[in-house]
Amino acid sequence: MFGRAEVIRDVLPYYMVDYQEQSGRDDDARWIDRLIPDGSWSGNIYDFFSKTYQKLTAGLKVPFQLKEGQRIEDTPAHEAIREALVNTLIHADYHAPKSILIIKRPDSFSFRNPGRMRISLESALHGGLSDCRNRHLQHMFQLVGFGDQAGSGVPKIFKRWASQHWVQPQLTEDLPNELTTLELRMISLVLPEVEASLTTRFGSHFKSLSEDARMALITAESEGAVSNQRLKQMTVMHPADISKLLRQLVNQGYLQSEGVGRGTLYRLAYGSSAQTADLLELSDLHTTYGIENTGVNTPDHRSSYSIPPEHSLQTTRVDTRNHRIRLHITEVTPPYHWTEQSTSPRKELADASEQTEEPLYLDWDAVPALLQGQLTVLAQPVSSRKRIDPALLQSTILALCEGRFLGPRVLAQLLNRDIGDLRKRTLTPMVHQGLLRLAYPAPNAPRQAYTSATKPPPSQERT
Template sequence: MPSDIKIAASELEQQVEGCDLEAKLAAGRDGRGEVPKNVYETYSAMANTDGGVILLGVREHESGRLEAVGIPDLPRVQKALWDGLNNRQQVSENILSSESVKVLDVEGNRILQVRVPRASRHQKPVHVGSNPLEGSYRRNHEGDYRCSAEDVRRMLAERVEDERDGRILVGYSLADLDAQTIAKYRQNFRAAKPDHPWNSEPDAEFLRLIGGYRRNRESGEEGVTEAGLLMFGKLAEIHEHFPHFMLDFQERAEAKTQARWIDRVTLDGTWSGNLFDFYQLAMPRLVRDLKVPFELRGDTRVDDTPVHEALREALVNTLIHADYSGRISVLVVKRPDLFGFRNPGAMRMAVDVAVQGGVSDCRNRRLQTMFRHVGLGEQAGSGLSKVYASWRLQHWRAPELADRTTPYEQTVFTLRTVSLLPETTVSGLQALLGEQFRTASEIQKLAMVTVALERKVTHARLRSMSEAHPRDITVALAALVQRGILETGGAHKRTYYYFPGQPPPDDPALGFEAAGRGETPPPPAASGMGAPAAADPSFQHGDPSFQHSDPSFQHSDPSFQHSEELMRLAAPFRAKRRMSGAEMEAGLLQLCDGRFLTVAELARLTGRSADTLRNHHLTRMVSEGKLRLQHPDQPTHPVQAYTKA
């Protein structure tokens, strides 16, 4: 049996920095130790999300501080844990290895550290008991929650279907496909492969050869595949099978979360509405006016730079990895400071594995093949790594890939066209912080610059941009907090750091607070938004990154920023990271009593995410008549606000 790992009490937090954490006393009735009944719910939730760490024999205080209490009869608890994990009546699958469970000796108090990995899609849903519809859990900011039946069915489909776009659609025929789109695709195919024998085939056979039409030899059934419909279909016919199907490209003139768009491609009925035509319309707009140096090969100018290639790869990746049964849109955003890509559907593998490259698990493999036939998309598993390499060549900030499960499963890929350490940003911080910035370590400077540019920084974000050891990053961030340069929000894996008094909006990248619910920012002539909140004048050094004019801070109550009463009412939220449902409800009703507050305002006051507030509290309280909407006729209004009924 491996020996205990001895650590100091001060090192306990560092053991789990950057991890989703659940601490449980595990004392039992006799105080000798017992596996808590809900530990398997947490095990299921972590396995079905991004993994995490369970500490048994540890008390977590309301402040978030961890205290190792210890388990007197630790071998009994350890055996009971393994017995439960290997009991199929208890949990559906044991995904732990012997290395996953370790004994930590924290200054004489022995505790169990259980590292739960992210389950593969072939293992999900990991559930408690025998019924996945009732026993599947996931993690969010508030802890474990039971998955909806829709989420469970999606995981079960992902588990058994290697490709999600190969199904034959009964009742669909070639008449449901857009003939002009097929002709354009064949023209591109002929240009890429002029001598290919498929060029002489009629459309029906050509579609069969590329995966758009299929015949089942066992049943004799044949017809258009889901891939064929998505790639070449007519919009009405696509919506019959994929009712939530939505494609949206927006070019925004300003580096703001919800800035007005100046150019847009969406499903407005003026074009076919299928994926190939969307690519043809969106790609030229993505690279239009792209300010990167061209290359010379001999005396020939080559305008197709690595950045062009990276954007092509990012757009194709978004389209071929989307789950078109999902409830949110494919969204592509072009801003002066970034390119953003979002697709419905969580990633099929962990983010770090996808970024490393070499492994491919494409959700829509027939779509992937169709794009590759016309020279679009890299070989399996190499696309993302090529995008990262192209961004490094420009000395831009590392791309950010995020996998989310709330409010709906989605993947977000953000490519910022901003230097790792922009000179104007560094100058602004030097002017503001003086010696504190000049004497900071390189990793601390990178953290401060990231907060200035992105409104927040996390342990994981710094790891993606630096080769520093994770423990060095932990120490560097802790020192910045101790000096009062940064403040923290969230806890453990979800801990983020920001400048004092300037907490970040819910999602600073693409404005998904509205778009995540199927909404989009208003067009140029239709905006009723007020003026943004004034930026801190000490940060106005010519760098737009410092001009914090995010519409998330456009408060419906003009006295919001100066209301001592609101800050007093919100104090319990900030003091207590975990609150019961009843406490949350009572506190929200107090805040909304006699005033309208938006979800962004409530998020800033309470320190909770807008998604958590909306999905777990506000929507329910409105339906129960405890809150009422400022815009009852438009429930998804971009600046919807709530007041006590």
């Protein structure tokens, strides 16, 4: 950590630290600046860290920010570079006959240390597991405020780099030569016009999303679609968390899904820019709806959406006094929506309790994109809470099922509830009370769905 390089080599004959700044041109691999233990400075690890960090961060743009009257000179890029440099020094195998090599190029940084990783790449990316090769060095850096023993170094680097919308860092192992290399490339994933387009489409909602959610939308806009696998390449999120994020973006009306299983693609939701922002504004109504039960009806909000031919959106009303959000939708064609192929859908309908012209949706992917957004708005007062008043839950279900049959899977996803518990505690009792009507006489029919049996009472304007 301290001392002079010639003394360090008495114990570690292969000790060598090397910093190079290169032009980045393919025809010129020579360095234009270099720092090695050449006798003009101590050559120890701490001084190498201090000098190299200053060289690596020289030229990085620092936006003007104040905290408690002091300018903040640290940015996520500075944090990522500092963490990468510390990790390289504390995880290096100083007994190996290869040098530590740090390279700065105009558009990238490279950190190479001798020695293979002591945990798997997957474990390093997920974090939480620490197995440092040089614990005394790690402790010394901790004493001066750098590094930790929580195994969070690599995830922190990836997250800080992703926050700048740069391509994902590359962490690789050269097994034959026993080298580990981390590449940080400053190649932007976001073109200014892409971000401007999304801001226009989604309004202020886009900037309020998490970094990972914005990255999903940016990818869908720039590449035409996004998938679980694509986001896995760009973030450090667990695949299960990525799936959950994508479902949330679908439920919130930002994305629409295509396909099933691992092949599912997600594209930006149907509608023009102004239209999408208009629908998302409706989602803010759940704050008043769920918290301030004032009994005051909000003004009518008329949608400017470009409606697909099978739907006609007439008007939307929020009535907090009656715990009800009303979206009046006129279904034009087709009269039925089948999620499973059937050679004789009319024959299947003959078994239903009543033949109606309400559409039937058994799976979320079968629900048209625009209707998905509308139903999500209706369900938000319930889906956003774990505990809910049973009366509010029932009235929300009635609003969701008004004018259409919804299967239990659709309702469970919309309301963010367990399907078995929802069916047992709410749907079945509502059928017995005459509030809901079944699509088929047999309660356990595999294609069972529910629709409102009675129309909700009209809202009364406050006088």
